[in-house]
Amino acid sequence: xxxxxxxxxxxxxxxxxxxxxxxxxxxxxxxxxxxxxxxxxxxxxxxxxxxxxxxxxxxxxxxxxxxxxxxxxxxxxxxxxxxxxxxxxxxxxxxxxxxxxxxxxxxxx
Amino acid sequence: xxxxxxxxxxxxxxxxxxxxxxxxxxxxxxxxxxxxxxxxxxxxxxxxxxxxxxxxxxxxxxxxxxxxxxxxxxxxxxxxxxxxxxxxxxxxxxxxxxxxxxxxxxxxxxxxxxx
Numbered sequence: 001x002x003x004x005x006x007x008x009x010x011x012x013x014x015x016x017x018x019x020x021x022x023x024x025x026x027x028x029x030x031x032x033x034x035x036x037x038x039x040x041x042x043x044x045x046x047x048x049x050x051x052x053x054x055x056x057x058x059x060x061x062x063x064x065x066x067x068x069x070x071x072x073x074x075x076x077x078x079x080x081x082x083x084x085x086x087x088x089x090x091x092x093x094x095x096x097x098x099x100x101x102x103x104x105x106x107x108x109x
Numbered sequence: 110x111x112x113x114x115x116x117x118x119x120x121x122x123x124x125x126x127x128x129x130x131x132x133x134x135x136x137x138x139x140x141x142x143x144x145x146x147x148x149x150x151x152x153x154x155x156x157x158x159x160x161x162x163x164x165x166x167x168x169x170x171x172x173x174x175x176x177x178x179x180x181x182x183x184x185x186x187x188x189x190x191x192x193x194x195x196x197x198x199x200x201x202x203x204x205x206x207x208x209x210x211x212x213x214x215x216x217x218x219x220x221x222x223x224x
Contacts, residue, residue, distance in 0.1 A: 027130055031210050042199060043152070045212035095208045096165055099152040 004091050006100030014108050019076040021103035023089035030092055032065055032072045036078040037102070079107050112136050115200045115216035122190060122222050130185045130219045132200030139206060141165075141183040142213065143175060144199040152199070158183055159206055195223045 003026045013019050023032065035043040042054055047056055049065035049072060056063045062075045079095045084103040115132040122128055136142065142165075143155040155164040161177045172188045183200060200216040203209070 033212060037150070042215040042218050046213070048210070048212060063203075065143075088152065092208075092210050095157070096154055097213060098154075102150050102152075104150070 004089060004098045004100040005060065006089055006103055008103055009101060010104050011104070013079050015081060016078050019079050019083070021074050021087050021089075021105075023072045023074075023091075023100050025070045025091050027093065028069050030069075031091075032069075033090045033097070034063060034072075034074055035088045035090060035099075036085050037088065039073045041085075043088060054091055078107075079105070081107050081109050083107055113200055113202055113214050113216040115219055117197075117219060118217060119220050121222045121224065124190055124192060126190050127188045128190060128221075129187070130182050130198055130200075130217055130221075134181055134202040134214070135205070136202055136214060138202040138204050139180055140203045141177065141180070142187050142201040142203075142211075143183065144201060144215075146197040146199060146218070148196070150212075150219070156183075156185075186195070190221075190223050192223050193210070193215075195221055197221070 005024045007022050033048045034046040035047055039045045047063050051066045052069050054065040060077045065071045084107050086104045088102045089100045090097045112143055113192045136148045140159045142157045144152050145155055146152050154177045155169045158177045160180050174186045177183045197218045197220050203211040203213045203214040205211045
């Protein structure tokens, strides 16, 4: 079945440093979604990418969808302590949303 | 005015017991889901319902039985609880049908601990 792999599993950064998480699918995706889960919280939808090569920005967050629609990345510029949490990518396959394993970001003040 | 609400938030019980988790959404969505999140934070879909009809049933033991009395509610009953059932269970909903690719809205989760 389809797999969505996400790396790294954990990332510790100093506040102000940049952070990137990468997502790879074993199959071509129709779209990819990104979610953020704060510690003790629930996943919250951030954004959806649909087009090949698409780039979207939300303040310090930049999301990219690969040309082949099989990979995606989330880059955070100048991290803040409020960015702490687990970031999940998720791709659709036959009605199911397949989540990556998530990247847990820790930010040291 | 919580969008997706599930109860209880915490559930601590003995092995072998039967328990239920309730979920309600007030977003007017047609599709609802149950996910299991293990201790490594891996999120795996268990079931999805569209307008009270079961659409997705992953390889979940038949001790788990979902029920959707109407499209705003999706409950999960678990029989004969086992240690491996300890996890956080999330309910979610989305607009459109199961194949619509709409964003999913999650409840706060139910933290189930089996003693």
